[in-house]
Amino acid sequence: MLIVGPPGSGKGTQSERITERLNIVAISTGDIFRANVKGQTPLGLEAKKYMDAGDYVPDSVTNKMVRDRLQQDDVANGFLLDGYPRTLAQVEELASILAADGATLDVVLQLIADDEELVQRLLGRAKELGRSDDDEKVIRHRLELYHTETEAVVAKYAEQGIVVKVDGLGAVDEVTERIMTAIDSLAGSS
Ligand code: ADP
DSSP: OEEEOOTTSSHHHHHHHHHHHHTOEEEEHHHHHHHHHHTTOHHHHHHHHHHHHTOOOOHHHHHHHHHHHTTSGGGTTOEEEESOOOSHHHHHHHHHHHHHTTOOOOOEEEEEOOHHHHHHHHHHHHHHHOOTTOSHHHHHHHHHHIIIIIHHHHHHHHTTTOEEEEEOOSOHHHHHHHHHHHHHHHHHHO
């Protein structure tokens, strides 16, 4: 499955909870990039320029990283991708990776949240965690990119009837319950 949502919508937190309940692995492209930046790997050095500006890392770099990750054994039981695909070119790449294994996506979960609320949340997180891409200008740029690029991705999956939208505002537990109910209802309807 995929989890999609604007920056600050709680994708990371909810991914952890969903993957625990469903016993599948979480794969976050943002986390993999940040680990590479921290480790100063060639991939990290390349990605950092884009991340600091709130821009997407080029598809060629991101696609290769995801292809490699999805070839590891631990994804056999299923996986939740957080932060990928974000562009239509990435949608195609994922479709080709999955097709090679005869696998299909079951669910695309979209978290919905109001932009202004998100900006406030992210500015709060910037104070706590000091992520270098959490300053207001960069945050607004990431939100804008989400609306232009990633919503086209969701529209594509909506054509396949696998998108469920969940309100991402409210207590963390409440959102988790909403998500689990939404996933169950999609599973029940197919
Ligand atoms: P957020 O959704 O809060 O912006 P992420 O942790 O998912 O945060 O991503 C952080 C940064 O990592 C993005 O701004 C982008 O630079 C890069 N990144 C993550 N996933 C992708 C992707 N699928 N394609 C291109 N760049 C990505």
